[in-house]
Amino acid sequence: MPNTVSTTPKTLKSHRATGRVTLSDVAQAAGVSPSTVSRALRGERAVDPALIERVQTVSSRLGYVPDPAARALASQRSNHVAILIPLLSNTLFVDLLDSAQKTLRAAGFQTLMGVTHYDASEEEQLLREQLLHRPAGLLVTGLDHNPVTRKLMDSTQVPCVHLMDLPLAASDGAPYCVGFRQTEAGAAMTRHLLSSGRQRIAFAAAQLDPRVMQRLYGWRSALQEAGLYEPTLEFLNPAPSSLALGGLMFEQIMHQRPAVDAVFFCNDDLAQGALMAALRLGIAVPSQVAIAGFNDLTGSDQMLPSLTTVRTPRARIGKAAAQMLLTLMRGESPDPAQVDLGFEIVQRQST
């Protein structure tokens, strides 16, 4: 064990230059080999219970705490979990991050976050960097990635769970994911508006990410079912979502299509902006036009009138996805590989 000619006498104090208490220190103090300490501390089977206890006692007496870098180097696996989200400026993703991170930390994992800005090549680059750290697991937003990214995710042995989206069909090599059906949610809100008597329901969207597009498809199919679909009822703007943009879009819609009797916004921030614009313009909501949003973000219940919206279970998604990942990282198979957490129509005053 002693590496060179030791000039210091045998003591229980660390003999390393760094002064850190190491696994060898514990081994020496407990009178067992480093291998045994390693196994005992990690709860590996095949260790005498008596030894486990002795090692644990000595370990905590000495204040030993394992070095993550050494562990990662030796085992080729770190205690990092990488999470990829599109934006930090959308509370939706922050909620996801917050709940996933909380769950992961409680299980001893560090969260490495990456912000892709909805940019496929940035996502790819980020993933490459994160994979270098040999993360124990991966949490990624959505199911849409460029081919290289997908290959990276597949070829690596790192367990991966997708957030928010679900595959259209419970297909063949379906990936692990937890989310809800965006398309259904879009259709459900549209039918809700239809059932309250609205006839000319516009769909207004910004950002135009894959999930927004799915909501659009849901709205379309519900209107087509009702025989009320018209392409000119679609108002799509690729700009980032914001209250200000919602206000602008609303104004533009009411100007171009004054007969519209409902506007379904793809996100609550747009809808909140529309509500404020309506107040400013003296447009009566919901009597003249109904306004609906999506996600039930902060403040939607405080608007005047309060906003009818689709409540999405993002905190639960983050938590459930983290739990599924923990299962995978233990080497087990999560029972349903796809978890649908659903959504809920929240009927308030704006419709």
Next chain:
Amino acid sequence: MPNTVSTTPKTLKSHRATGRVTLSDVAQAAGVSPSTVSRALRGERAVDPALIERVQTVSSRLGYVPDPAARALASQRSNHVAILIPLLSNTLFVDLLDSAQKTLRAAGFQTLMGVTHYDASEEEQLLREQLLHRPAGLLVTGLDHNPVTRKLMDSTQVPCVHLMDLPLAASDGAPYCVGFRQTEAGAAMTRHLLSSGRQRIAFAAAQLDPRVMQRLYGWRSALQEAGLYEPTLEFLNPAPSSLALGGLMFEQIMHQRPAVDAVFFCNDDLAQGALMAALRLGIAVPSQVAIAGFNDLTGSDQMLPSLTTVRTPRARIGKAAAQMLLTLMRGESPDPAQVDLGFEIVQRQST
């Protein structure tokens, strides 16, 4: 170099079990020693320029990328930067995180985030865990920490920059920090309200974290200067800040002190909620009562009436702090150790 009896003939391909291209592979292919490759790649002085180029060429041809864990273990320093923020549910801190993270990533650092929930012992625990990863740097919110945490931050060699706050006086061992003077900002908004003729200015606050308290002191001193201070004008609620709470507090204030002619909220979400409540209650803003907020959060410019507030430079704080940390991590001394980024009164319709 060869570890055991090599059964494979000499090739340029990796001989490691992991299949990864290592530094030794590059060394072998470039015909130099591993030490030289290490030095050349990290741009350490004292390497022949010709060799540097050769090594770089070979390295990129082989697709070599250094292993962070090995590097961390050998050098006792990772490429992680730990950042400690109170909450993820306040956009203020998300903005901080976003901009700091962007700056750090561009310089090759990974961000390790920790959410303290304004809990001193959680902060301490989080810091301990992060320190295990031997981060290259530390970004922490505020200057208020419990003694143990402060000792941890001091005793470690890890460079540390504080966000948001500045020390009262440019004192002795003043820590590195970038922020603005909360107290002055609180006083400035109060004077702004006074100068527009308001006489009975209430201060309404939630969360009551250290920075909120500083704003309170600023408001107090400005009112005292004007001889208009009354303790009963203070409305303090330790609950988390939200639009709904702002609405409630506003209603309560107007009920208890109908003669109040202005309410200065410690955060925009409260003020936005108050604005919505005023609309609901039919209280005229600003004619009957002025409403002011703090931080200029998303949506404040879209309210009806739009919200007068204090714009705080959080994105610039995150970026500047990250840059200061980069300087420290290079072993240099940032010129001003304290950077005051100031604030700005944004006069809108609500006052």
Next chain:
DNA sequence: CTGAAAGCGCTTACAG
């Protein structure tokens, strides 16, 4: 300016 060697602190086949 360059290299050989030791070391960072663990994990993990491999024997026993």
Next chain:
DNA sequence: CTGAAAGCGCTTACAG
């Protein structure tokens, strides 16, 4: 169930 030994992939005094 336990231990000796090799190895993970780098960095860094120490010589030269």
